[in-house]
Amino acid sequence: MNSKAILAIAAFAAVASVGARADEADASQYGVQFQGSRTRAEVMAEAATVARTRSVEPAGSRVAAQVKSTVDSKAVRAEAAQALRLGQISSGEGNS
Template sequence: MNAKSLLAVAALAAAFTGVARADEADASQFAVQFQGQRTRAEVMAEAATVSATRSTEPAGSRVAAPLKSTVDAKAVRAQAAEALRLGKIPSGEASI
């Protein structure tokens, strides 16, 4: 029984040591060198013009202007009431 548990511990230790050495320790893949072609002043001038011309209003936040209609609101309500009375507009579970 003791030999089985010792063997299991040794197998687990061997498995975890392989996982621990899976990557480089110096993290050299994160050290990226970048050489730009523009000066700092050019970038700052471009950033200033972008912020001056961009709208701070979120997209789609404007309310649409009301549509112009020649139909009277009382006539529309009367037609809707008549359609409901005649059963042309389903309601309740029948509306599915």
């Protein structure tokens, strides 16, 4: 092995040994003390209210009602054909 490879291995070993250190197993340093202002009964009553009023329907799952048009479909087709003949709209797959 050449000296660059040995130096790289030594540097990696030094970095790895710095990163590995012992700590408490129970993670008690992350414990948070919390003091609530509401009673357990208040929280339980709110949870029961939410459960009764909650909808099981996913958000955005309703379909909008169909819009009733007053225009005849034959009139729409005639207008589209006339616009096509006059070059007001493109036809086919071209992007003109």
